[in-house]
Amino acid sequence: MKIVACIKQTFDTEAKIVIGGDGQISDEGVNMILNPYDEYAVEEAIKTKEKDGGEVVIISVGSDKTQEALRYSLAMGADRAVLINDPALANADSHAVSVALAKLLSDKEAGFDVIFTGKEAVDDGAAQVPSRLAAKLDIALANVVTGIELADGKAAVTREIDGGTEELEMALPALIAAQKGLNEVRYPSLPGIMKAKRKPLDVVSLADLGLSAEDVASKVEMVSAELPPARKAGQKLTGEVEEVVAKLVELLKDEAKVI
């Protein structure tokens, strides 16, 4: 099996967001991590290899810094990594990322059986790349997946929908986008971290992929960013239980008018 996991490096979820002088979000001093949903994708890729054999390739579109997230994935147990790094992709939107990934996966890295991704990245929260990539590669997609069984060239998956779950079946190759709960993500072991340093990590440019800057021109541009209006602490209700509850119900009814 050729097993691929596509990942993104994101801000730590504990990061405080600061807007820089240019009106854009500052990454100064921010701890970068492997996108939490992509951790499930990497874990599932490694688990699949452990069960069925094959090779796990980790792919990302990013900068030099992204190599850390790729090395982390290699330390978890993936075999090799490919980073698409090009100045023309500096502000890549979901469209641009999916075009670059699709080109790599239908050309230099063709022949995959299954692609794992996270269901969304916690930074832009767009949740677009899995669907766009599946459309570009014209393969089946199972999105927001919490359970997978791969056998006989088929995938049987459980996935979340609004107000419930669905059981889906599809022939491979397919793209499976992971939701929390799919698996328990392992931590890299010390030997794993040592080994990861020597595992192949190829860096490719758009030219290497046979793409032009125009091919990956973003459609969506973030003009500016602002911090949301801060919430203020309201009133604290004090007294005996009966008393504060009565007061709360009254406020919800008469002041907030929400019940």
Added chain:
Amino acid sequence: MSIVVCAEQRDGKLSKVAFEALSEGKRLAAAAGDTVKALVIGSGIAACGDELKKYGADEVVLADNEALAAYTTETYAAVLAAFVAQESPALVLMGHSTVGRELAARAAGIADCGLVSDCIEILFADGDYTFKHPIYAGKAIGTFKISGATRFATLRPNVFAIAEADGAGAVVDFAPEIPEAKVTVKAVNKVSGDRPELTEADIICSGGRGLGGPEGFKLIEDLADSLGAAVGSSRAAVDAGWRDHAAQVGQTGKVVSPNLYVASGISGAIQHLAGMGTSKYIVGINKDGEANIFNVADYGIEGDLNKILPVLTEKLKEA
């Protein structure tokens, strides 16, 4: 140019966010001098057409086909992309539900169009649209523009106002070729119970580690049922295995914006606040007076939730 609203339905029932999207489409169409067309995809959906007319769609378009009885992203996106190709709209709107977000992204992928997901505001000025979308799970708000003739946007549920409107036009059929789906839907399992969907609920009652165990959620469920509310959870309670992840509110869970959010036994970590910070009113109940939830709660009660919640539930039942 027109605005196309893809109105989501399941089992012939339109979702609340479908009405929100159509109302917003109608408002933007008036601002831009465009017409708005509502597209419904499914099987046996004639009644949806009549319902959507109440919201003033200039045209209601039904892609009604037995092959579309079960939702698959592939087939539905093919229909939507075909309609977009025929119509060349300026704007395509739909709800940012679990289904809507992937459907929009796949159709935008086929059509090679830009998409801003999870919008909380859309403006039309000087002949162009601007989209506001919370990023970093609401820790910041980005303002976006989309290049190209057709722009896609999904709308955060519970944010855009629903408004009935006159001027409804005809209901017409749309019958594009439907590709064979590579995915087979074997079963659809609805979560039992009458509680509303978390992202569409007007009121949400959430519990966290302070509940002390999975049995503590009984208090939250009773409170929720007295209010007709949905039940949410903090990440801590999900990670402890007390509640399914589908209930998790926060940066790695669902982002919600109800009228009222009641947080019991939730400390208020930054990741949790990111998921519910746009709620209209927040109530915090916690035994720790220093808990961060009190820094954002409109009404806070410091005390033992095991004593407070049953009394609150009873009081609300009487009310």
